[in-house]
Amino acid sequence: MRNNGEVRHLLTHTNPKSPVAEAFRTLRTNLYFSDLKKSLKKIMVTSAGPSEGKSTILANLAVTVAQTGQKVLLIDADLRKPVMHKIFDLSNSKGLTNLLVEELEPGQVIHRSKIENLDILTSGPIPPNPSELLGSERMEKFLNGINSYDIIFIDSPPAVAVTDAVVLSSKMDGVLLVIDCKQVRREMAISAKEQLLKANARILGAVLNRVEYKGEDYQYYYYYGSKK
Template sequence: MSRLQNKKRHLNVLTNSHSPIAEAYRSLRTNIDFSSVDEKTQVIMVTSAGPEEGKSTVISNLAVTYAQDERKVLLIDADMRKPTGHRTFQLSNRAGLSSVLSHQSDLEEVIQETEVSNLYVLTAGPIPPNPSEMLNSKRMGSMMQLLREQFDIILIDTPPVLAVTDAQLIASNSDGVLLVIHSGKVKKDIAIKAKENLLRVNARMLGVILNNVKRKASEEYYYYYYGS
């Protein structure tokens, strides 16, 4: 088995579609769909307060869940500091988001199909020296407008909100934000600070995902609730 295969992220909605975790993702999708009556929620950003809280696992499973609902979905790995999306779906990362924003590749050249029907991925691409500047560029805004015309749902994976400013910058190009919090690991004041940083840039908070909440010793699941 190759090194790439060893690092493949576990997607519960594919490997165990009848599990409580898979059902939780379907519930999350439904809650997002009904979270707004008057405003369209097409572009959703997923971030976390700090590292290793499971945001990339959450967004990957959520992307599959949307694709299974017969919607054309694009997952953008905008974590150009520690990209993981290409490993999750076993894709090349020779060119990606950074290549488009630096004018080295055209958008249509770097969007890749996955083995999941209706699901496409824009990997992060080579790690650039200036991720924040790229994400705050006019080219990023123009790219997002084009993608809105091509996809039903766009999910954007970002670096942790308290680590760098990238998530706050991307929030301006998003219709809503999901904040992933590792239950039992992240202190309440840190979670509140992460939320406040997002609200400071007028991010529309869709809610918070409590990750790794344990019902029983043998069961882990994801729990979603609306943010106020």
């Protein structure tokens, strides 16, 4: 039986024929066509501020990519408020921080999810120095050494609140910026974009969350889904 978190958050898995799931498949297609000239293997998802829905959006995007048969690794690099272990109902006793601090092997900390082709690396214990860990040589070596996956998604903290996302962004092939249209001021979203660009981040686009359209069907579709 599915837990409540999975039913609430992973609608692309629990209800793949829903308009919500179709919205994420559209996002997946947009991502594929965002740059045909360069391979996109390491993609980070961030937001301007907290509670914009970035982790839920990323989890569902990862599911839809895995559903195409591609082998996907989802890394929870939000070392301040990690949630991927809750979304996928996994233990978080060991994860990314253990891999970086204790120099464990990836196979010792990566989880197989209930979804075919999708593996999860949870955050592990929250460290006192997230930015230093994420910007470390060990982190870069780890990211560059993962060759058994077709695509790697990284969930990072909000870009404006702390420096973690900016530090990580330069190591990525692309960045998606999630914007909650009901919560985030335009100035804050612009600030997030500018900070990422200063770090030479390659911004692929923005995902607008909680966009309302007239008509009941579309309102639900875009509330949970996203538009690029």
